Every structure is written in structure tokens, then in C-alpha cells.
Amino acid sequence: MRRLFSYASAPIVAFTLVLILKYYGLQFFIFDNLNPLDCLKVAVPSLLLFTIPVEIFFRNERKKLLAYFALNAILSAAMVSVIVYFRQFGIVVTYHAFMQAHQVLDVSDSILDLLQPLYLLYFADMALYLALRLFRSAPKFSAVRPNGRALGAIWGLSAATIVAYGLFYGSLLNELKQAERMGLVSYELHTIFTGVANANAAGAGAEPITPDAVRSVKNVELPASPYGFGAAKGRNLIVVQLESYQNFLIGMKLGGKEITPNLNDLIENSYYFSNVYQSIGQGNTSDAEFIVNTGFYPPAQQAASQAYGSKKLPSLPRLLADRGYETFTLHTNEVKFWNRIQMYPALGFGRYYDMEYFGQDDIIAFGPSDEVLYDKTMPILANLKANHKPFYAHLIAQSSHHPFIPPESKEMIELPEEWEGTDIGNYVKMTNYSDRALGEFIAALKAEGLWEQSMLVVYGDHFGVSAHSLKEDDRKLLEQALGHEYDPRTVHNIPYIVTVPGFTDEGFVSEKLGGQIDFMATAANLLGISLSSHVQFGQDLLNSTDNILGSRFYLPTGSFYNDEIMYISGETFGEGTVIPLSVSDPALEADPMLYKDDFVRIMRLLQMNDAYLEALPERY
Incomplete structure (x- = not known):
């Protein structure tokens, strides 16, 4: 013993x-x-x-x-x-x-x-x-x-x-x-x-991946005369990626006040896609930059900037550079963050502007504020306009980054008493600030005479409010304001807004299924660029009828969206969860096996995506 x-x-x-x-x-x-x-x-x-x-x-x-x-x-x-x-x-x-x-x-x-x-x-x-x-x-x-x-x-x-x-x-x-x-x-x-x-x-003897092969798996047929083709041909392209922006912010009011009044006004004269979902992986914000500029899915378990930073990626910046555009991206953080110093050349951007250009003033989150981003971007755009150079400017606004600490010096929305001082209230305040800064940027574009010469694209990069870290009191406040449960449909839903002055003036709200993977194809169509011979895995949302989207990292392998449902994989396919995309629909108790064909298609598309990217040449 x-x-x-x-x-x-x-x-x-x-x-x-x-x-x-x-x-x-x-x-x-x-x-x-x-x-x-x-x-x-x-x-x-x-x-x-x-x-x-x-x-x-x-x-x-x-x-x-x-x-x-x-x-x-x-x-x-x-x-x-x-x-x-x-x-x-x-x-x-x-x-x-x-x-x-x-x-x-x-x-x-x-x-x-x-x-x-x-x-x-x-x-x-x-x-x-x-x-x-x-x-x-x-x-x-x-x-x-x-x-x-x-x-x-x-x-x-x-x-x-x-x-x-x-x-x-x-x-x-x-x-x-x-x-x-x-x-x-x-x-x-x-x-x-x-x-x-x-x-x-993926890199050993994979079959060649062609545009026709991808479209065949996706069941996509290219229209003979695509709607909107060339509506923005020759115009500047200005893309603004908003940090942690979720779609539920659009149109929402608290205490009678709009959270995003400037985006709401912009939508009145834009094409607004309300049924769009994030496609990012581990790289988060940088993955969003990768996806919207390439039409490729990010890798399953790694940031795209790390996995493909050494590649020469077919991309929107390269397509526009071939047409005489100046291409550049602007981010107020340091370019080494998320290995962007490799990713931007891989994407084919002609140059980048980071904290070295924007300075150290008015810091919010981990870089100068959105106001600084827009204020210091305007002289660059004005100079290109004066020299009659078309440009593609991709701006990364990041002031609304977690942990959502509202600076006292900034003017922000006044919230109902029960929202003040809460985590969800601080998120609302920071996104409201980002909306105000964007509104000032739009006003500056108009004052400079750039508005009518440009196409503006605004979208959210990924969710801001994690369902796993949301406090119970905050969840109750949010769900009361939403009028429904804060579930994966709402978590992963992001806004996507396309404005082409003179073409989108009447405004249109589309409920077509879309993802960040579709942004490049949609922008290319409006710019008059055919992607019929270009390998990419998205589709033009202005001309699509059916769609299917894969999701990685933030949903289990095999999860996907189709036009009706969101499917979340279980231990096996038959044990997955079927969720209707419309929050007004009752919960489905559908047999996942009804969607087996879509599961097979999306798994095949992701395999093709990975094989194609692995086979791309190195830049060095």
C-alpha cells in the first residue's frame, strides 16, 4: 500500500x-x-x-x-x-x-x-x-x-x-x-x-482545369448578350472593403436612428445584393482581398497570402493593367501584416500604400483611421484624374475592427440606453463611424469630379460579431432588434453594393445568392471584360440564375449554399444541418440527402480550385 x-x-x-x-x-x-x-x-x-x-x-x-x-x-x-x-x-x-x-x-x-x-x-x-x-x-x-x-x-x-x-x-x-x-x-x-x-x-499530375470545365460543374451558361456588359467600360474602379461589416446593419435603426445612413443613401442609386455570404478562410481580411480580386476560393487551412504569395495569380488587377489602368491597393496597416508584401505582387497590383504612406496619426484599431485613409487617398486619385489615367484603387477600411473601442474624439450614433457600453453597442458605433467616413469619401469623389467617371464597389469582408463570444445580454439586444435568431445565416451574410452612375441610378435590390467569389466576375462584366477564357470560380451576379457556393474554415468541410438553403456538414453528409436562407421561412427538417448532388458538385469545385492554384507558376 x-x-x-x-x-x-x-x-x-x-x-x-x-x-x-x-x-x-x-x-x-x-x-x-x-x-x-x-x-x-x-x-x-x-x-x-x-x-x-x-x-x-x-x-x-x-x-x-x-x-x-x-x-x-x-x-x-x-x-x-x-x-x-x-x-x-x-x-x-x-x-x-x-x-x-x-x-x-x-x-x-x-x-x-x-x-x-x-x-x-x-x-x-x-x-x-x-x-x-x-x-x-x-x-x-x-x-x-x-x-x-x-x-x-x-x-x-x-x-x-x-x-x-x-x-x-x-x-x-x-x-x-x-x-x-x-x-x-x-x-x-x-x-x-x-x-x-x-x-x-493537387500538384501531382492533376488534369488541366479549363473555364469550360469549371462552368460545366457549376452548371453555368454564358449569355450571348450579358446584361450590363460594358456599362462601366473605361471608367475608374474604386473598391472599398469595409472591416467586419455584416448585412444586418443595412437599413437597421436603433432609437429611430440609422446605423448606416450613408450606405442606405448609396443603395438608393445602386445595385444592392442582400443575399451574399463571406467566402474567407483563415486569412480573414486578407483572404477577402484575395478572393474578390481572383475569383478563387482560399485554401482550407491556411491564409491565401501565405499559401499563394509566391504565385503569379490570374486576377482583376492584371486584367485591368493590360488595359492601361493604374492598379494599386491602400491599407493603413503595415504591408507585412498577413504577408501582404507578397500577396499584392502575386495579385498583380502595380503598387501599394500602407502605414509608411498614411503615417501614425489618428490611430484606431491597428492603423490610422478611415478618415485618414480616405483623406490621403483623394490626392492620389485626383492626380491620376488630372493626368487622364484610368485606375483601379482597392481601399481597405479597417477602423471597425474588433475589439470595437469607440474613440471619444469621434462623432458617433447615440444609442438607446440599454445598448450604451455593451460590446454589441460598441460594434454598432464603430460601424456607424465607418459609414460616416465613407460618406465623406463619396462626397469628396463627387467634389473632385471623379464620381461620374468611376464605378464604386462596397462590401463587407467578414462577420464582426462572433456568435461564440457574444454575451447573452448582447445576444438578446441584437435578436430583439433583428426580429429573429442570430444564427449562421445572419453571421455570414455581408453587404455587396455596386454603383455605376448613370446605369444604376434607379437602384435595385437583388436577393440572388452570391458570395465574394462572384465579385470579380460581376465587376468584369460591368467593365466590359469577358472572362469566357479565364479560369475563375465565381459568376456574374447580374446574369446568373442559379448559384452554388462553397464555404471553408468557418463552416465544416462540405458545407455550402444553394439558392434555397445553407447546408452545414455533420460527421457525415447525411448528418448535416439544412437551414433555409430566408429567415422568414420555418426551419426545414429536410433530408440532407436531397442536396447530395450539390454537395458532390461543391466538393469537386473546391478540388479543382486547389489543383489549379497549386499548378500556377511561381513568380520568382
């Missing part, structure tokens, strides 16, 4: 048990699973992979204890990071995101806003032990040494179990379910090996 007690009080047992308890908390926060057996099944083999080597390789008891504490601190910090990432994005972080760790300082305010005091419990055991050591009352660990061969055998069994989990659960469609069933260690290893295998498969 005494020997058994000495083994039970050995540091490997104590630290493994503490880490299992912490993993149980992670299982609850992410998977909403309180089953202790599910936790033990995945936590024990995963954690023994780390604790057994410490026990084997550290002979000195003091050094061994320090190693255990370091391991405890590292794994605790990793678990908290996974929870925080899930709260913001609703997905389990993979090694790809950890490769972007150098960007943490740029978004430190966002990270701090997502942290909760409850997460300190992950470090409470270490703080308590150190406090007890200080008062010389800390518990003593047994100095017993478990048999090395036995530990080696257990380590091998643990590693084999983790590999088996990856093989057994790797076929599940839903990545969240994969991570729950495999455990995080097995899931991370699975993403590494499948990522390498998929990249090799």
Missing part, C-alpha cells in the same frame, strides 16, 4: 491528472461536452506523450520538477489560446494559425478583449503551489522512479492510440467533430499530414 501511495504521489501522476482536469475544461468550453469518459479517452494518451518524456529524460528531481512546471505552463497557455480562438472564430485553431503568432502584437487589443477572468484557473494550480512553497507548506512529491521500460511501452501505446484516432475519425467531414473525437494532439497531427498529402495530390 505504501509503495502504491508513493507511485500515486509521483510528479508524473500529479501533473498528468492536473492537465487532464484542464483538458476537461477545454472540452466543455469548445465542444460543450461534460462527459468525463470522452475526456479521458482523448486526454490521457495525448498528455502522456508530453509527461512521460519528462519523467524519462530528467534524472535530477529539481530539474524534473522545473520541467513539469514549464510543460504545465506551456500546455495551459496553449489550451487557453485554443479556447480564445474558438470564442472569436468558432473553429479549433490549427498549426497554420500558430504560424501567424508573430502578428499577435498587432491584434493584442482583440485578444485581451476575448480573455475572461475564468481562464486564470488554468494557471491557478501553479500560483497556489508557488505560494505554498513560499510559506514552506507545499506538498512533497514522491521520489519514486517508475520503470523506464514500462513508461516507454505506455508512451508507445499512447502514440499508437493517437495515430489510430486520426485514422478512424479522419474521414469525418466536420472538423469540430474531428477535433472532439481525436483530441487536439491527434487533430493537429492529422491536419499536418493531410495538408501535406493534399498539396502533393
Whole structure:
């Protein structure tokens, strides 16, 4: 009995048990699973992979204890990071995101806003032990040494179990379910090996991807005389990407006041597409820039700027440059953020303007304000107008970036009392500020004589209000204002507005299904550029009847939209969720198998997308 007690009080047992308890908390926060057996099944083999080597390789008891504490601190910090990432994005972080760790300082305010005091419990055991050591009352660990061969055998069994989990659960469609069933260690290893295998498969002898092949899978036929073709031919193209803008903001009033009065006015003389959804992946804002300029889907588990920054991408900037346009992009952050320093040349932009040009004045979020962006953009556009040079200017407005901290110096909407000081209220204030700054930019374009010479495109890059981090009181306020549940349809829905003075003056609201993947084709049609011989995976929304959209990263693999429904994959296709796109429709209890053909088509399109991009030549 005494020997058994000495083994039970050995540091490997104590630290493994503490880490299992912490993993149980992670299982609850992410998977909403309180089953202790599910936790033990995945936590024990995963954690023994780390604790057994410490026990084997550290002979000195003091050094061994320090190693255990370091391991405890590292794994605790990793678990908290996974929870925080899930709260913001609703997905389990993979090694790809950890490769972007150098960007943490740029978004430190966002990270701090997502942290909760409850997460300190992950470090409470270490703080308590150190406090007890200080008062010389800390518990003593047994100095017993478990048999090395036995530990080696257990380590091998643990590693084999983790590999088996990856093989057994790797076929599940839903990545969240994969991570729950495999455990995080097995899931991370699975993403590494499948990522390498998929990249090799995409680049090895893939069949040529042609425009006709893509259109055949999409069931798209090009009209002989496309509506709106060339309506903006020869005009400047000005594209404004609004940070964290969701479609529910458009037309919404709080306390009788419009949140986006300038966008509402713009829509009166524009084509406004209200049934459009984000297509981004891990690269978020930078992925949106990639998608709208190429008509390609981003990679499944990596930022497009990282995966394809070395490529020479077929793109809208290149098409316009071939027609004599000056092409440039403007972003008030540093160009190194999200590897844009590689992505912009890959997209074919002639030049870029970043914080080096915009300066350090009037900082909001992590760069100069939207007002600075527009004020310092106008002289560039005016100079090109004076020199009779057509241009494509892509502006990235980012003041409405999370964590939505309204500066006291800015004029913003006055909210009802119950909204003031809330997270959702601050989001509304920052998007209202962005709308006001955009209104001033539009006024400046008109005053400069550029309005009638240009086509303006405005869209949101991705959701701003995460359904996973939304506080319950904030959710109630938002859903009361919406008049319906804040569900994935609303989370992923973004605005898309196209203005061609003289052509869109009467205004039109389209409920056709669309995605960011369709923006390039729509703009090209209006500019009089045929994409009939150009590989891209979107379609012109002015001339489309049916549409199908894939979604990656923020929805499980195999999820898609068609003209009627949003489909979210389950563990297998038949276990998925069918949601009608119209929030006024009752919930569907439709059999997912009714949409099997669309599932097969979208999976094929994503495979073709990846194969085509992998086969593109390097720029160097």
C-alpha cells in the first residue's frame, strides 16, 4: 500500500491528472461536452506523450520538477489560446494559425478583449503551489522512479492510440467533430499530414482545369448578350472593403436612428445584393482581398497570402493593367501584416500604400483611421484624374475592427440606453463611424469630379460579431432588434453594393445568392471584360440564375449554399444541418440527402480550385 501511495504521489501522476482536469475544461468550453469518459479517452494518451518524456529524460528531481512546471505552463497557455480562438472564430485553431503568432502584437487589443477572468484557473494550480512553497507548506512529491521500460511501452501505446484516432475519425467531414473525437494532439497531427498529402495530390499530375470545365460543374451558361456588359467600360474602379461589416446593419435603426445612413443613401442609386455570404478562410481580411480580386476560393487551412504569395495569380488587377489602368491597393496597416508584401505582387497590383504612406496619426484599431485613409487617398486619385489615367484603387477600411473601442474624439450614433457600453453597442458605433467616413469619401469623389467617371464597389469582408463570444445580454439586444435568431445565416451574410452612375441610378435590390467569389466576375462584366477564357470560380451576379457556393474554415468541410438553403456538414453528409436562407421561412427538417448532388458538385469545385492554384507558376 505504501509503495502504491508513493507511485500515486509521483510528479508524473500529479501533473498528468492536473492537465487532464484542464483538458476537461477545454472540452466543455469548445465542444460543450461534460462527459468525463470522452475526456479521458482523448486526454490521457495525448498528455502522456508530453509527461512521460519528462519523467524519462530528467534524472535530477529539481530539474524534473522545473520541467513539469514549464510543460504545465506551456500546455495551459496553449489550451487557453485554443479556447480564445474558438470564442472569436468558432473553429479549433490549427498549426497554420500558430504560424501567424508573430502578428499577435498587432491584434493584442482583440485578444485581451476575448480573455475572461475564468481562464486564470488554468494557471491557478501553479500560483497556489508557488505560494505554498513560499510559506514552506507545499506538498512533497514522491521520489519514486517508475520503470523506464514500462513508461516507454505506455508512451508507445499512447502514440499508437493517437495515430489510430486520426485514422478512424479522419474521414469525418466536420472538423469540430474531428477535433472532439481525436483530441487536439491527434487533430493537429492529422491536419499536418493531410495538408501535406493534399498539396502533393493537387500538384501531382492533376488534369488541366479549363473555364469550360469549371462552368460545366457549376452548371453555368454564358449569355450571348450579358446584361450590363460594358456599362462601366473605361471608367475608374474604386473598391472599398469595409472591416467586419455584416448585412444586418443595412437599413437597421436603433432609437429611430440609422446605423448606416450613408450606405442606405448609396443603395438608393445602386445595385444592392442582400443575399451574399463571406467566402474567407483563415486569412480573414486578407483572404477577402484575395478572393474578390481572383475569383478563387482560399485554401482550407491556411491564409491565401501565405499559401499563394509566391504565385503569379490570374486576377482583376492584371486584367485591368493590360488595359492601361493604374492598379494599386491602400491599407493603413503595415504591408507585412498577413504577408501582404507578397500577396499584392502575386495579385498583380502595380503598387501599394500602407502605414509608411498614411503615417501614425489618428490611430484606431491597428492603423490610422478611415478618415485618414480616405483623406490621403483623394490626392492620389485626383492626380491620376488630372493626368487622364484610368485606375483601379482597392481601399481597405479597417477602423471597425474588433475589439470595437469607440474613440471619444469621434462623432458617433447615440444609442438607446440599454445598448450604451455593451460590446454589441460598441460594434454598432464603430460601424456607424465607418459609414460616416465613407460618406465623406463619396462626397469628396463627387467634389473632385471623379464620381461620374468611376464605378464604386462596397462590401463587407467578414462577420464582426462572433456568435461564440457574444454575451447573452448582447445576444438578446441584437435578436430583439433583428426580429429573429442570430444564427449562421445572419453571421455570414455581408453587404455587396455596386454603383455605376448613370446605369444604376434607379437602384435595385437583388436577393440572388452570391458570395465574394462572384465579385470579380460581376465587376468584369460591368467593365466590359469577358472572362469566357479565364479560369475563375465565381459568376456574374447580374446574369446568373442559379448559384452554388462553397464555404471553408468557418463552416465544416462540405458545407455550402444553394439558392434555397445553407447546408452545414455533420460527421457525415447525411448528418448535416439544412437551414433555409430566408429567415422568414420555418426551419426545414429536410433530408440532407436531397442536396447530395450539390454537395458532390461543391466538393469537386473546391478540388479543382486547389489543383489549379497549386499548378500556377511561381513568380520568382
